[in-house]
Amino acid sequence: MRKLLxxxxxxxxxxxxxxxPSDTLRIxxxxxxxxxxxxxGASAAPGEKAYYEHLAARLGMKVLTCPVADRAAAAxxxxxxxxxxxxxxxxxxTPIASVTRSILTVRPEGDLNRIPVILATPAAGPAKRLxxxxxxxxxxxxxxxxxxxxxxxVLSDRGFGANVFAKRLDSANAExxxxxxxxxxxxxxxxxxxxxxxxCTPDDPKVKPPCDDLRIxxxxxxxxxxxxxxxxxxxxxxxxxxxxxxxxxxLENRAAFAWASSWAxxxxxxxxxxxxxxxxxx
Amino acid sequence: xxxxxxxxxCGEKQKLVSGDxxxxxxxxxxxxxxxxxxxxxxxxxxxxxARLSQAIGLPIKLYESSDYNGVIQAMSSGxxxxxxxxxxxxxxxxxxxxxxxxxxxTLRQAEGETGYYSALVVRADSPIRSLADMKGxxxxxxxxxxxxxxLVPRAKFREQGIDPDTYFSKTSFAGGHTQAVMALANGQFxxxxxxxxxxxxxxxxxxxxxxxxxxxxxxxxxxxxxIWTAGPIPSEAFVVRTDRPQPMIDxxxxxxxxxxxxxxxxxxxxxxxDGSAYTSVTRDHYKDIIAxxxxxxxxxxxxxxxx
Numbered sequence: 001m002r003k004l005l006x007x008x009x010x011x012x013x014x015x016x017x018x019x020x021p022s023d024t025l026r027i028x029x030x031x032x033x034x035x036x037x038x039x040x041g042a043s044a045a046p047g048e049k050a051y052y053e054h055l056a057a058r059l060g061m062k063v064l065t066c067p068v069a070d071r072a073a074a075a076x077x078x079x080x081x082x083x084x085x086x087x088x089x090x091x092x093x094t095p096i097a098s099v100t101r102s103i104l105t106v107r108p109e110g111d112l113n114r115i116p117v118i119l120a121t122p123a124a125g126p127a128k129r130l131x132x133x134x135x136x137x138x139x140x141x142x143x144x145x146x147x148x149x150x151x152x153x154v155l156s157d158r159g160f161g162a163n164v165f166a167k168r169l170d171s172a173n174a175e176x177x178x179x180x181x182x183x184x185x186x187x188x189x190x191x192x193x194x195x196x197x198x199x200c201t202p203d204d205p206k207v208k209p210p211c212d213d214l215r216i217x218x219x220x221x222x223x224x225x226x227x228x229x230x231x232x233x234x235x236x237x238x239x240x241x242x243x244x245x246x247x248x249x250x251l252e253n254r255a256a257f258a259w260a261s262s263w264a265x266x267x268x269x270x271x272x273x274x275x276x277x278x279x280x281x282x
Numbered sequence: 283x284x285x286x287x288x289x290x291x292c293g294e295k296q297k298l299v300s301g302d303x304x305x306x307x308x309x310x311x312x313x314x315x316x317x318x319x320x321x322x323x324x325x326x327x328x329x330x331x332a333r334l335s336q337a338i339g340l341p342i343k344l345y346e347s348s349d350y351n352g353v354i355q356a357m358s359s360g361x362x363x364x365x366x367x368x369x370x371x372x373x374x375x376x377x378x379x380x381x382x383x384x385x386x387x388t389l390r391q392a393e394g395e396t397g398y399y400s401a402l403v404v405r406a407d408s409p410i411r412s413l414a415d416m417k418g419x420x421x422x423x424x425x426x427x428x429x430x431x432x433l434v435p436r437a438k439f440r441e442q443g444i445d446p447d448t449y450f451s452k453t454s455f456a457g458g459h460t461q462a463v464m465a466l467a468n469g470q471f472x473x474x475x476x477x478x479x480x481x482x483x484x485x486x487x488x489x490x491x492x493x494x495x496x497x498x499x500x501x502x503x504x505x506x507x508x509i510w511t512a513g514p515i516p517s518e519a520f521v522v523r524t525d526r527p528q529p530m531i532d533x534x535x536x537x538x539x540x541x542x543x544x545x546x547x548x549x550x551x552x553x554x555x556d557g558s559a560y561t562s563v564t565r566d567h568y569k570d571i572i573a574x575x576x577x578x579x580x581x582x583x584x585x586x587x588x589x
Contacts, residue, residue: 198488
């Protein structure tokens, strides 16, 4: 059986090589009329042409546009190997999460990266999961967007909007949030990952880490609303090249970037993404 | 790529690569500086080496230098393909080879900044509330070779019409950021220039010598006040030789850019701040440092006078 499988693979590899399957990149294009993948038409928008030409030049291959009706159809075609790259949302990504992955999102102008947020409670306390904190008090640490708006979004992504909790304490900084927790004024602290790291990793190794008695109930990045998705069977080198071409696009080719990121409001730059960026992971 | 799904079952991942840019290239050479005594630095080098080698499909050879100048010269002479270096180091390379080298990535911290600041700090009980109030008062710099603690603030003073050599009653070097804080706390200076990061002048700072010493209970943040800042000063960059194959540069950028998202635990183990990530930059990001370096070179040649 193993020999049979190897032989089949060999045949398929030879066939694939003969067909030259790696000489094209097929990109989903949502529009009114679905159809087969084809080179970009002469009537394409200047920004679209700039994007396709940019990718073709940097990858050294043909780039085809694949008209699909909507994101769900794009996801289905991507999973089936009928195209190679698509912009998906959480709803279209979820059914194909086992065979695809996010590679890029867009950071809006003036916004943060999708930085992780940590929610922690006293290890000896009763809360063992997020649900146990319904009706409880959360302490936030700091006045920056990373300290307030971002943690709130991460919790909301997971169904824990502000109305789920009894109250939020806005401390001046992470240390203040921890003081509130230790004083029993709050049931949990919510910090962005860098604030947590600074708070919990004392510079002096002789000092006991102040977070040793805490239990992390959640560490997660905000869920992406949209992301560029590829199949998981794409090679790492190809994925890195796609990321490496997109990351500086806003600096190298403004027209291409404007078109390629037009699905994201106030786009500033492409940002790499973890495989499950479109999922509200716990 | 139509047969991808089937081929993946054969254990062969699909590459979208036309031709092989690796022809004739046996290895990628990367220059690094710093001490082997720092275990986090050694781990970071190893992690970068392994990741880039896996991503590019070629061995990564490290060229280690004990000082910044070794890295600068290795890049300028073309002995290496890429290097990680501070803005001042890149400015030096730029002065030597111009467009043959380019920065491609720098770190963007969790709070969004891609650099750090110089902060003019006084004691909280001081009547000094602005740079204008500093006229005739004493000032402590960090070190003659410090970018944030000397080079940048002096340049910014001049931009604001202040001659840093005559405006203050006395200036001297504390010898380091920590020493500058202690000297300020002890009343040795009326104000000190310090590095500040992890925030911005609007929202405040969460990192820097003051914050580090406060966390260690050596000082209390309430005893100090920032009255002036300069910056942001761009953080260090991944710099590449632009005469290398574009696919190599794109792959390096993508592999390094994806690292904090692909391997968040490793990202922390190698000493990076949680929530930080790489962002793309060009020469333009370092233009102020390049200009300062040029002015410094001009002064050294006796064209502008010694500070």
